[in-house]
Amino acid sequence: MNKTLGLYLHIPFCRSKCAYCDFYSVIDDSLSERYADALILHMEDYSNAVKNHYFDTLYMGGGTPTSLKKKTLLDIIDGIYSNFNVLQTAEFTVECNPATADRALLSALYKAGVNRLSIGVQSACDNELRNLTRIHTFDEAVETYQAARKAKFDNISIDLMYGIPEQTERSLALSLQSIVELDPEHISLYGLKIEPNTPFADNADRLLLPDEDTEYRMYETAVQYLELHGYRHYEISNFAKPGRECAHNLRYWMCEEYLGLGASAHSYSGGRRFSFKRDIASYIDALENVGSETEIIDEDYDVLPSERLGEYVMLRLRLAEGIDTVEFERRFGIQFERLFGKYLDVYTENGFMQKRGNSYSLTLKGMYVSNYILSTMLDFDEKAYGAIATGLDK
Ligand SMILES: C[S@@+](CC[C@H](N)C(=O)[O-])C[C@H]1O[C@@H](n2cnc3c(N)ncnc32)[C@H](O)[C@@H]1O
Numbered sequence: 413m414n415k416t417l418g419l420y421l422h423i424p425f426c427r428s429k430c431a432y433c434d435f436y437s438v439i440d441d442s443l444s445e446r447y448a449d450a451l452i453l454h455m456e457d458y459s460n461a462v463k464n465h466y467f468d469t470l471y472m473g474g475g476t477p478t479s480l481k482k483k484t485l486l487d488i489i490d491g492i493y494s495n496f497n498v499l500q501t502a503e504f505t506v507e508c509n510p511a512t513a514d515r516a517l518l519s520a521l522y523k524a525g526v527n528r529l530s531i532g533v534q535s536a537c538d539n540e541l542r543n544l545t546r547i548h549t550f551d552e553a554v555e556t557y558q559a560a561r562k563a564k565f566d567n568i569s570i571d572l573m574y575g576i577p578e579q580t581e582r583s584l585a586l587s588l589q590s591i592v593e594l595d596p597e598h599i600s601l602y603g604l605k606i607e608p609n610t611p612f613a614d615n616a617d618r619l620l621l622p623d624e625d626t627e628y629r630m631y632e633t634a635v636q637y638l639e640l641h642g643y644r645h646y647e648i649s650n651f652a653k654p655g656r657e658c659a660h661n662l663r664y665w666m667c668e669e670y671l672g673l674g675a676s677a678h679s680y681s682g683g684r685r686f687s688f689k690r691d692i693a694s695y696i697d698a699l700e701n702v703g704s705e706t707e708i709i710d711e712d713y714d715v716l717p718s719e720r721l722g723e724y725v726m727l728r729l730r731l732a733e734g735i736d737t738v739e740f741e742r743r744f745g746i747q748f749e750r751l752f753g754k755y756l757d758v759y760t761e762n763g764f765m766q767k768r769g770n771s772y773s774l775t776l777k778g779m780y781v782s783n784y785i786l787s788t789m790l791d792f793d794e795k796a797y798g799a800i801a802t803g804l805d806k
């Protein structure tokens with residue numbers, strides 16, 4: 413049977429670097445055309461290995477794909493279609509910063525087969541956008557959104573953030589209302605994370621951040637507001653109108669396979685996880701000198717069956733559906749409750765988890781502290797796990 417795969421292409425260029433962001437990108441675009449050619453060469457290299465696969469999700473992220481010149485972007489898209497079997501019904505998303513996309517670029521993307529846009533709006537309040545060092549106002553973001561609609565996009569996602577310096581519960585409510593009025597099909601809502609080695613981390617003491625209780629109330633009320641307005645909270649940070657969940661990201665959370673190409677891109681394919689270094693120049697070098705992919709490989713390991721179990725728990729619990737205990741036992745040959753019972757009892761009693769039918773899932777409160785819950789669950793009774801893991805790995 414032919415397998416399906418997702419494709420991720422990383423575009424590591426941005427017009428300006430936001431002070432909170434740790435995604436791999438640079439503002440010097442002098443290498444952008446050679447990088448695009450390298451990406452195309454890389455797709456050619458993989459075309460034979462995946463010739464029996466069908467791609468049903470494509471995702472160009474970054475960085476900011478729309479910061480590339482129109483021709484460069486279209487060349488990369490051509491490269492996808494010439495090297496891979498892409499299903500006619502494939503979801504094809506491109507990430508877009510409002511300051512980088514005009515109607516002509518958006519129309520060209522649509523004509524080239526892109527059918528989903530993810531626009532980084534972040535907030536409807538210009539003081540918060542300034543605090544985030546974004547290079548657009550809210551009005552400009554709305555113009556981009558409207559230009560996308562005019563370019564015929566009928567599947568648009570908007571990124572929003574909470575926990576922004578100077579943001580209040582009231583200003584977040586205003587942002588949510590303004591976004592819901594635009595009526596996008598999908599909304600991602602991320603809590604601001606202070607990433608190490610970013611200007612925000614260097615100046616963390618001076619940032620006027622909302623306190624922790626306020627931040628939790630922001631998350632709680634945002635989830636309630638979005639659900640009330642027809643957006644299903646299907647993953648910790650993601651909300652969709654019926655049938656508009658992001659199929660590509662669902663691949664990640666469902667432990668399905670994807671190929672990621674480009675500097676810093678990650679792949680999960682054939683039971684192996686691997687990634688490429690965060691370095692544009694060496695990426696180009698390696699691809700221009702055929703046969704030296706090993707030089708740009710960063711991580712590369714086979715996922716052992718026991719690790720697969722841990723990844724499954726970590727990723728599936730991000731989803732509102734959570735973990736179906738019957739499906740879990742069929743997959744791993746061991747009862748979910750036998751393995752995690754101690755945690756399930758405590759977290760259920762304290763309102764962080766719930767059991768519905770055969771499934772365990774995180775409650776809203778649990779989703780907010782999911783990192784903590786998952787780290788305790790996956791660091792569980794080493795002895796019991798060790799014995800089971802040895803069995804699984806045989
Ligand atoms: C690659 S960017 C999206 C596209 C485009 N580069 C832009 O910023 O408009 C992905 C998203 O990640 C989120 N993000 C990046 N860094 C973050 C951080 N430190 N904390 C929370 N969200 C973050 C932002 O909402 C951003 O829109």
Ligand code: SF4
Binds near residue numbers: 429430434437509532
């Ligand atoms: S948030 Fe987007 S535009 Fe800002 S630096 Fe990160 S990738 Fe670039």
